Amino acid sequence: MFPQLIIKDLKLDVPVIQGGMGIGVSLYPLASAVAAEGGAGIISSAALDRLLSKRNNKKYNAYEATYEEVSLAKSRGGVTGINIMVALARDFLDSVRGAIDAGADMIISGAGLPMTLPSIAKVKHTALIPIVSSARALNIICKRWQRQGYRPDAAILEGPLAGGHLGFRVDQVYLEENRLENLLPPVKEIAIKHGDFPVIVAGGIYTHNDIIRFLELGADGVQLGTRFLATEESSASDSYKAAVLKANSEDIIVAHKPGSPCGLPFRVIKQSPMYQDALCRARKPKCNKGYVLTKDKYGKYTRCPAKEDNESYFCICNGLTSAADYNSDKERPIYTVGTNADRINRIMSVHELMNELKGISHTDSQKLGTSTAVSRL
Numbered sequence: 143m144f145p146q147l148i149i150k151d152l153k154l155d156v157p158v159i160q161g162g163m164g165i166g167v168s169l170y171p172l173a174s175a176v177a178a179e180g181g182a183g184i185i186s187s188a189a190l191d192r193l194l195s196k197r198n199n200k201k202y203n204a205y206e207a208t209y210e211e212v213s214l215a216k217s218r219g220g221v222t223g224i225n226i227m228v229a230l231a232r233d234f235l236d237s238v239r240g241a242i243d244a245g246a247d248m249i250i251s252g253a254g255l256p257m258t259l260p261s262i263a264k265v266k267h268t269a270l271i272p273i274v275s276s277a278r279a280l281n282i283i284c285k286r287w288q289r290q291g292y293r294p295d296a297a298i299l300e301g302p303l304a305g306g307h308l309g310f311r312v313d314q315v316y317l318e319e320n321r322l323e324n325l326l327p328p329v330k331e332i333a334i335k336h337g338d339f340p341v342i343v344a345g346g347i348y349t350h351n352d353i354i355r356f357l358e359l360g361a362d363g364v365q366l367g368t369r370f371l372a373t374e375e376s377s378a379s380d381s382y383k384a385a386v387l388k389a390n391s392e393d394i395i396v397a398h399k400p401g402s403p404c405g406l407p408f409r410v411i412k413q414s415p416m417y418q419d420a421l422c423r424a425r426k427p428k429c430n431k432g433y434v435l436t437k438d439k440y441g442k443y444t445r446c447p448a449k450e451d452n453e454s455y456f457c458i459c460n461g462l463t464s465a466a467d468y469n470s471d472k473e474r475p476i477y478t479v480g481t482n483a484d485r486i487n488r489i490m491s492v493h494e495l496m497n498e499l500k501g502i503s504h505t506d507s508q509k510l511g512t513s514t515a516v517s518r519l
């Protein structure tokens with residue numbers, strides 16, 4: 143059906159990675175369902191300490207929460223991993239250590255350049271995969287990792303149509319040169335120069351034919367987010383999923399002022415309650431989470447841009463935890479989606495979605511069944 147995607151010693155029969163979606167959208171139920179269908183299921187590390195503390199009614203730190211969620215995802219078989227954003231600076235090291243100790247198959251890391259990832263903990267089989275938006279960024283990472291004696295096991299190239307944070311300035315999002323198709327060849331060249339590791343493309347990929355097209359253009363695999371957001375197994379709240387179903391193309395915008403305190407453009411459904419509050423300055427800055435901290439003048443992680451300036455920034459930690467129903471009694475949600483979210487008209491199961499992506503019709507899928515075994519070389 144598809145060529146296999148081989149990353150380090152992992153072998154994926156379906157070259158589809160379900161992108162990590164924070165906060166609390168891609169947890170172990172979604173990741174393990176995707177893994178069971180032969181793709182790679184990725185949990186998000188964002189705010190896992192709070193999410194698991196609430197789920198299990200006991201206190202977790204970032205290391206413990208990561209360790210437990212990765213272990214849960216892995217326990218059901220297949221290939222699973224975790225997305226750990228560099229921008230979540232305070233918990234970055236603990237999340238990486240927890241994931242490696244729990245034996246994550248892969249760590250995918252973006253929202254900033256993961257320059258020190260190979261040196262944080264001794265890696266055994268875990269594949270280390272940076273997310274980039276340009277050949278230049280990938281080249282910088284390869285050179286830095288080379289000095290640490292490591293070569294990326296694969297790279298994700300995320301174009302400007304993706305959900306979540308974007309690695310482009312807001313005025314660069316719709317430039318012809320930044321179309322995923324045009325970003326791919328130079329990124330592929332850098333990957334070949336540094337040892338020919340796989341390049342996986344992300345952002346705006348929606349159908350089986352899209353996957354075929356990108357494989358024909360030279361990609362080794364694809365990563366999808368928005369399609370998996372709109373599944374039964376995703377942990378987005380019902381109102382989040384309802385907002386996705388209702389959104390049309392004009393409703394999906396790239397927010398920047400007000401925008402994410404990470405400082406990167408962030409794609410949202412414009413009717414999201416927290417975004418509307420931020421637009422009319424109706425919300426007082428009351429950040430009490432502190433995942434997106436930057437360093438103060440003494441080099442300590444104490445500064446949240448949204449707390450200091452709620453006219454330019456919305457409180458993304460509270461808005462996103464609320465969108466996963468973990469904080470909805472206290473804060474109003476913000477909904478992030480990819481540009482193709484307007485095409486979603488129903489919530490489906492991961493099984494049904496993966497069959498559609500594989501190009502298998504309903505009757506074929508009944509005959510074939512699915513496999514959950516991990517394939518390792």
Ligand SMILES: Cc1cc2nc3c(=O)[nH]c(=O)nc-3n(C[C@H](O)[C@H](O)[C@H](O)COP(=O)(O)O)c2cc1C
Pocket residue numbers: 160161162163164165167186188225227251252253273300303304305306307344345346347365366367368369371478479480481482
């Ligand atoms: C709801 C949502 C949350 C996301 N959260 C993250 C995240 O926490 N970290 C990250 O690196 N990417 C995140 N992304 C990006 C996805 O992992 C994926 O690369 C991207 O959505 C692919 O584009 P698509 O949505 O058009 O398929 C998120 C995307 C969505 C839709």
